[in-house]
Amino acid sequence: MQTPAPGTLRILHLSDTHLTGDGALHQGTVDTTAALHALLEHLDTVPGTGLVVISGDVSEDGSPESYETVRRTVGDWAERHGAAFVTVPGNHDQRAGFRQVLVDGHVLGEGGQPLVHTMEHHDPSVPVRGQSLVAGRRIVTVDTSVPGAGYGELSEPALEHLRAALAEPSEHGSVVVLHHPPLPAPTALHDALKLRNPEDLADVLRGTDVRVVLGGHYHHHFAGSIAGVPVLVAPGVANDNDVAGAYDQETALVGTGALVVDLAADGSLWSTPVRLPRPDADEQALHLDAEAAARIAAAFGPA
Template sequence: MAAPPLRILQLTDLHLPARAGGRVWGRDVERNLDLALAAATACEPFHRLVLSGDLANSGASAAYERLARRLAPFGDRVRLLPGNHDRRERLRAAFPRHWPGADTWLSFTDELPGLTLVGLDSTVPRRTRGELGAPQLHWLRERLAAMVGRWLLFLHHPPVRVGTWWLDKDLVRDRAQLGEVLAAKPPLAIVTGHVHQEFVGALAGTPVWTTPAVAYQYAPRSWLPLPRARVPALRMLDVVGDVVHTRIVRP
């Protein structure tokens, strides 16, 4: 019998400030989070809400604590990854049930009926660039050897260039090694954040989709990191069999 359709929502790059109501690039990004969560609620019923990093703008504990309160209504359907703006230890402290172990990387695997979600921590402390590291790639290789059925991969940093020079210098450094690991069992898609814009690419034949931010957007192929649009967005992924129907949702 065919597996039931599954709906996954992705929010990324919230950039919450330390102080409630504080502005980032002139925008009340907490208001943007409220709008994005309302848009997520309008997409019910969904199975998972994945937040793919840059949750806080400067890694402040107060920002994570406010985020935890805002996400509480979604219960155990929430999955989190850190981004380069986050601080692992503070994020873990605000969401202790998400990472009960003492692992260095804040990654996750999540078994849904007929679909596995994997989130890999692509951050390097105090660096902007993305990198997975040999231990994490080894962990992924072992997980894939034991995995049955379809899966989706979430990262903060994209493993492909998006055509913007100041973003492309920080994409996942060990993307070639990631491509080799994925060759054994390719995911349906790789879904990322970090670039604050929508982009479609491919790594080793697997689709790569980047998603606009909740906080603010960068224009494609921009020369400087100056935000343009400040309207939040999220990504909807409907998995039906081996096909993923996806689109960007704006409030």
């Protein structure tokens, strides 16, 4: 891959790593720790990465051990490449375990330097939130998870955090990272588990210096916009959602990928999907018929 132009922030955008504390296979089929290691090794020769982002569902089980794995695996990769490392909770994450290891999600700062945090106790009802500065860009993380649910929502405290963070422009604009993207869902199940109030996000973003919103959750690469701001959804590390399948069913294929996102000093933006070559790619990893998908939607969607 080409070296980024001077003044460009190159972001390695990962999502949905679904790591487990005991090494159990995701959905009984995918070793997500091995997939993450293989993907990072594949991306080792990509030059000029300044920021690594994981946009949620870092863990499958919410265990401190799973967060230690991501801190060690992705953190070491970012340190070696002189890159900052930022992550945010998703619907499978548990805020207590996340905070215990990753604190507010801003793990490494510019140049891969560890960030110093004041350890504070927060009730799990309080969204995880943070911001840091990387190459003149303000990186703001917003927690869209709802404890015990699969759908996403921007609570008033989360919205207020975002409003306050974006109140004044930064040198080269801002990047917002969240899990549930403000884009239409590809399947009925994901529609039940989508972000419930994207219009509130749009109201906050409108007229600000935000250059891009980075999200995950859909386990497939999507691109769109909200309030005139580009939205990029990364492929899943754990698997690849079959978006061409029947809408009322849910099928995931074996597949691991990431986005390489380049954000130029003038605000220009482009992204390159990268897929990990693997011999079992595109084998079926999970299939839910319409009845099973509807049961999960009823259990974890809004009441």
